[in-house]
Amino acid sequence: MNQIIIYTIASLSILGAVSAIILYFVAQKFKVYEDPRIDEVEAALPSANCGGCGYAGCRNFAEALVKSDNFDGLFCPVGGNKTMEAIAKILGREAVAQDPLVAVLRCNGACEFRPKTTNYDGATTCAIEAALYGGDTGCQYGCLGHGDCVEVCNFDALHMDPVTGLPVVDDLKCTACGACVKACPRNLFELRKRQKKERKIYVACMNEDKGGLAKKYCAVACIGCAKCVKVCPYDAITMNNNLAFIDSEKCRLCRKCVTECPTNAIIEVGFPPRKEPQAEATVQAAQTENTSQDIVSAKKEDISTNLNKEE
Amino acid sequence: MLKTFSKGGIHPPENKLSAGLGIETLPLPKNVTIPLSQHLGVPAKPVVNRGDEVKAGQIIAKGDGFVSANIHSSVSGKVTKIDTETDISGYKRPCIFIETAGDEWLDGIDKTDVLKTETSLSPEEIIAKVQESGIVGMGGATFPSHVKLSVPRGKKAEFLLINGVECEPYLTADHALMLAKGEEIMVGIRIMMKALKVNKAIIGIENNKSDAIEHLKAIAAKYNNIEVCPLKVKYPQGGEKQLIKAVLNREVPSGGLPVDIGAVVFNVGTVFAVYEAVQKNKPLVERIITVTGKELKKPSNFCVRIGTPVSAFIEAAGGMPENTGKIISGGPMMGKAVINASVPVIKGSSGILLLPPEESKRKEILPCIRCAKCVSVCPMGLEPYLLMPLSQNNMFDRLEENKVLDCIECGSCSFICPANRPLLDYIRLGKTSVGKIIRSRKSS
Numbered sequence: 001m002n003q004i005i006i007y008t009i010a011s012l013s014i015l016g017a018v019s020a021i022i023l024y025f026v027a028q029k030f031k032v033y034e035d036p037r038i039d040e041v042e043a044a045l046p047s048a049n050c051g052g053c054g055y056a057g058c059r060n061f062a063e064a065l066v067k068s069d070n071f072d073g074l075f076c077p078v079g080g081n082k083t084m085e086a087i088a089k090i091l092g093r094e095a096v097a098q099d100p101l102v103a104v105l106r107c108n109g110a111c112e113f114r115p116k117t118t119n120y121d122g123a124t125t126c127a128i129e130a131a132l133y134g135g136d137t138g139c140q141y142g143c144l145g146h147g148d149c150v151e152v153c154n155f156d157a158l159h160m161d162p163v164t165g166l167p168v169v170d171d172l173k174c175t176a177c178g179a180c181v182k183a184c185p186r187n188l189f190e191l192r193k194r195q196k197k198e199r200k201i202y203v204a205c206m207n208e209d210k211g212g213l214a215k216k217y218c219a220v221a222c223i224g225c226a227k228c229v230k231v232c233p234y235d236a237i238t239m240n241n242n243l244a245f246i247d248s249e250k251c252r253l254c255r256k257c258v259t260e261c262p263t264n265a266i267i268e269v270g271f272p273p274r275k276e277p278q279a280e281a282t283v284q285a286a287q288t289e290n291t292s293q294d295i296v297s298a299k300k301e302d303i304s305t306n307l308n309k310e311e
Numbered sequence: 312m313l314k315t316f317s318k319g320g321i322h323p324p325e326n327k328l329s330a331g332l333g334i335e336t337l338p339l340p341k342n343v344t345i346p347l348s349q350h351l352g353v354p355a356k357p358v359v360n361r362g363d364e365v366k367a368g369q370i371i372a373k374g375d376g377f378v379s380a381n382i383h384s385s386v387s388g389k390v391t392k393i394d395t396e397t398d399i400s401g402y403k404r405p406c407i408f409i410e411t412a413g414d415e416w417l418d419g420i421d422k423t424d425v426l427k428t429e430t431s432l433s434p435e436e437i438i439a440k441v442q443e444s445g446i447v448g449m450g451g452a453t454f455p456s457h458v459k460l461s462v463p464r465g466k467k468a469e470f471l472l473i474n475g476v477e478c479e480p481y482l483t484a485d486h487a488l489m490l491a492k493g494e495e496i497m498v499g500i501r502i503m504m505k506a507l508k509v510n511k512a513i514i515g516i517e518n519n520k521s522d523a524i525e526h527l528k529a530i531a532a533k534y535n536n537i538e539v540c541p542l543k544v545k546y547p548q549g550g551e552k553q554l555i556k557a558v559l560n561r562e563v564p565s566g567g568l569p570v571d572i573g574a575v576v577f578n579v580g581t582v583f584a585v586y587e588a589v590q591k592n593k594p595l596v597e598r599i600i601t602v603t604g605k606e607l608k609k610p611s612n613f614c615v616r617i618g619t620p621v622s623a624f625i626e627a628a629g630g631m632p633e634n635t636g637k638i639i640s641g642g643p644m645m646g647k648a649v650i651n652a653s654v655p656v657i658k659g660s661s662g663i664l665l666l667p668p669e670e671s672k673r674k675e676i677l678p679c680i681r682c683a684k685c686v687s688v689c690p691m692g693l694e695p696y697l698l699m700p701l702s703q704n705n706m707f708d709r710l711e712e713n714k715v716l717d718c719i720e721c722g723s724c725s726f727i728c729p730a731n732r733p734l735l736d737y738i739r740l741g742k743t744s745v746g747k748i749i750r751s752r753k754s755s
Contacts, residue, residue: 118650121673123733127740133401133650140402209395209403 037090038062044086045076050154052077052177071096078155078175101176101191103157103169108204108267109142110164113219130185138217141206143167143188149180171198171270192248199253199270201246203228208241215263222265228257313518315543316556319690321723323546323644325519328603329483329610334491336614337627339411343386343618345371346398347405349657350447351454352378357407363390367616368417368594371407374445380455380658381445382407385596385616387415399640399647399654406655409618421591428498430505430589437506437589444588445658446595449580450474450549451641453659456581460506462570469573471504471512472558473582475527476542476549478517479642482662484599485579487612489516489523492583493530499586500537507575512537514579515558517544546644547721551576553690565717580661595658600624604665606632615656621663622652636671639664644722677730685724685734691717695724695734702741707748710741716749718742 041062048058053076055061065074065087076083081097088095120129120136126148134140145165150158157173158180160166167180171194181189188206203222207214211223224242236250237257246257246266258268348354355372365371365384372382388411395403416422432440442457462468473496477485489496500512514531516524518541531537540558547553552563554576561572569576577585580598587593596617603610608629615624621638625631631652639646640660648671656663685695693714701710715738724734 123676123736128733128736131740131743132647132736134397134403140397 035066038066040090041065041087044079044083044090046079046083048078048154048175048177050078050175050177050179052175052179066091077101077177080175100194102171102174102194102198102200103176103178103180103189104192104200104202104204105143105167105169106188106190106202106204106206107141107143107166107186108220108265109137109139109218110166112164114139114142114217117217126183127185139207139209139214139221141186141208142218143186148183148185149189152179152183154179195248195251195253197270199268201251201253201255201258201266201268202248203244203246203265204267205265206243208243210242214242220264223263225262227260227262228266231256231260313541313543314557314560315545316548316553316690318556318692319688319723320545320547320553321688321726322544323480323726325544326480326603326605327483327486327519328481328605328607329601329612330486330520331490331522332483332487332610332612334487334599334612334614335627337616337619337624339386339414340616340619340623341411342391342620343409343411343616344396344398344620344655345382345385345407345409345618346396346655346657347372347382347407348398348400349382349453349617349659350380351452352376352380354405355379355382357393357405359384359390359393359407361390361392364388365390365409366415366417368420368596370445370594371409374442374455378455378458380447381443381594383445383594383596384409385618386411388412397650397654399649399657399660401647401650420593422593426494426498427590430502432502432589434506434508437502437585440589441506441585444584444594446581446584446588447658448578449584449598449658449661450578451645451659451661453657456577456585459575459577460503462507462575466570467573468507468509468570468575469511470559470575471500471507471509472554472574472576473500473512473514473579474549474551474554474576475514475516475520475523475579476554477520478544478546478549479644479646479662480546481603481664482601482642483603484601484612484661486520486523487601488583488599489520489579490526493526495586496527496579496582497530497534497537498590499582499584501534502589503577503582503585504536509575510536513558514539515542515548515554516540517542517548519544547690547719547723550690550719550721552719565714598656598658598660600656600660601662601664602628603662604632604635604667606634606667607665608632617658618655620653620655621649625652625663625665632665632667634667635665636668637666639666639671644726645720673733674731676732679730679732682729684727684729688723688727690721690723691719693718695738698741699732699734699737702737702744705744707741707745711745711749715741715745 042059045058053061075098080100084095114137116136117138118136124146126144126146129144135144143166147160149167150160155173155175157170158167161168176191205222207221214221214223222243226239228244229237229239234250234252236247238245255268258266353375356375357372359371366387369384370381371384374380386409388409391408391410393407396406397403438457438460446456447453475485475489504512514527524541528539531539542548542557548557551569555561555569555574563569584595597614599612600615601612602624611628613624637648640649642662679696698715718738720739722735
């Protein structure tokens with residue numbers, strides 16, 4: 001009995017040892033050299049695997065970083081400048097600082113401003129509705145409101161607002177990975193430079209129709225009147241195809257265009273309320289909770305009361 | 312035993328309400344809106360300006376490149392504007408607006424019904440004439456016909472197949488055309504055979520149109536190389552690949568063209584348009600369209616000018632019923648809801664169908680129960696239950712492996728699904744994305 005156990009142990013040990021020796025030599029023979037810096041760089045990356053850099057994941061991006069000689073076109077939007085500096089240290093290079101960006105939705109066509117003209121009852125994704133027709137409102141440029149962007153956001157930075165039917169970007173969570181930009185079939189998301197105190201001024205419209213037509217279907221559409229272009233002291237606003245665009249690089253947040261815009265298509269976010277008698281409601285709303293979102297909705301209330309006055 | 316295609320297929324209720332009715336001609340519309348993109352390929356470029364006087368049959372937009380088609384004015388009058396307007400695609404696209412004044416045709420166009428049987432044109436001249444007349448596939452795909460008639464070098468067409476199947480429920484436009492214009496269709500077939508240099512033409516007709524089969528058989532007896540092939544009723548037999556399989560028992564290879572296996576397929580409507588272009592010098596400015604619906608007072612087949620608003624002939628068919636849920640351009644299987652009744656008729660519109668709300672609403676989407684009914688009905692042998700989630704999750708490489716591009720978008724899978732899943736919507740989405748990826752791969 002004992003003999004059997006001894007033989008078994010001995011034979012298995014010998015077998016194991018021989019296999020180990022063979023494996024050792026095979027491993028030496030077929031060894032693939034991998035730059036150890038790849039692991040270090042990967043560890044420095046945020047491991048979000050969001051694809052915001054244009055690569056399939058953080059590992060692929062780390063490989064690309066190590067392989068390339070400089071940082072041209074390589075930037076991790078999630079980690080931002082801090083991460084890029086850390087990587088530059090590992091690789092012994094100079095990091096090129098880039099301005100941090102944030103996504104904004106260039107449509108303010110909430111249900112109240114943009115009434116529905118048809119009923120859509122197909123599959124509830126924006127991509128399918130966009131493939132079928134111009135959308136259930138008269139505006140064929142605006143938000144379809146099924147939340148394809150919310151679905152793709154890995155950072156919980158996008159939510160649908162049930163009142164307006166539009167997605168809302170959470171500035172603090174947004175990493176500007178660009179997933180929503182790709183997902184939106186209407187190209188409504190724009191990555192803009194983050195400005196101080198998360199303040200933003202942008203044209204919340206992508207409608208390229210002529211003024212009358214745009215206004216017919218949406219009360220807050222950009223009608224291409226170019227008043228904002230004239231009033232801007234910094235040449236930050238350009239007009240293309242009946243649509244204004246504010247360059248976030250040039251904009252100095254003076255807010256002149258916001259007051260000038262006849263349709264309230266230009267939105268200001270994150271500013272303290274203006275001291276105007278008519279904007280009392282705005283002041284109160286802003287005082288209770290000074291988050292950027294509330295100011296957006298307060299601003300919308302402002303617009304709707306203005307509209308009612310017009311009527 | 313009647314012929315049909317072997318794989319899949321469904322039997323939706325036929326509802327051919329306007330079957331056997333003649334073709335009525337509508338009074339001239341007051342205004343027409345002629346979209347510049349009525350065909351597959353590059354939109355045409357306008358050659359008239361605002362304020363120009365045009366005659367019916369006059370060219371108003373020239374095809375831009377080879378895969379494009381000319382567009383002619385369907386009425387005589389004045390061009391009021393060139394602007395964007397929502398067309399059948401559901402998007403605003405450039406259109407030419409013409410205000411009708413009288414009915415003056417361009418010189419040299421023969422508007423009479425006199426049958427002209429012989430043509431002296433050479434094959435090249437016929438193709439040039441077809442191109443000049445802006446003829447596109449009238450079955451709905453609107454592929455420019457001159458491209459199909461120009462057989463690529465190194466390939467040889469053996470058979471000309473004529474599609475008189477009309478497998479879509481409700482539609483009877485081709486049926487009415489075959490009954491009314493049998494002789495003209497035969498002449499058209501002979502012209503196209505000459506252009507394609509083929510010796511054999513076969514007309515495929517489903518046997519729910521026995522009068523059309525008898526009628527065309529009697530005329531075809533005069534010609535020894537034209538044959539009428541009655542087919543068993545099954546949807547989607549009117550699909551090009553399904554028709555070839557049914558009539559010739561040949562299969563178009565995946566990613567290939569019918570001409571690869573020696574067949575070229577044209578719709579009867581296209582054949583008639585070719586006859587009119589070559590023998591009567593009349594460009595494609597009119598088409599036969601079915602206006603139908605269970606609630607409609609008078610379902611009819613109309614001969615309408617291109618660019619007529621849909622509302623004009625709904626009016627002529629007894630007015631819009633009160634309970635209309637959707638206006639569908641095309642048939643119930645492959646047609647598409649339009650956004651209002653003012654969209655214009657284009658070259659590819661074969662029918663206008665008014666559905667009551669209870670039939671037009673989509674039902675609640677339930678989870679897939681893996682019954683594989685969609686697999687058994689798919690005429691292309693695909694697996695829709697698999698393609699839908701692949702498309703939902705953007706798995707384009709696997710979509711390509713699973714031959715999503717072979718889908719002919721017949722809608723059989725969505726029709727049969729007991730869980731009401733929007734299979735075709737997602738497959739179409741995946742198809743577009745995969746198509747884009749393949750094109751960018753080819754160009755780089």
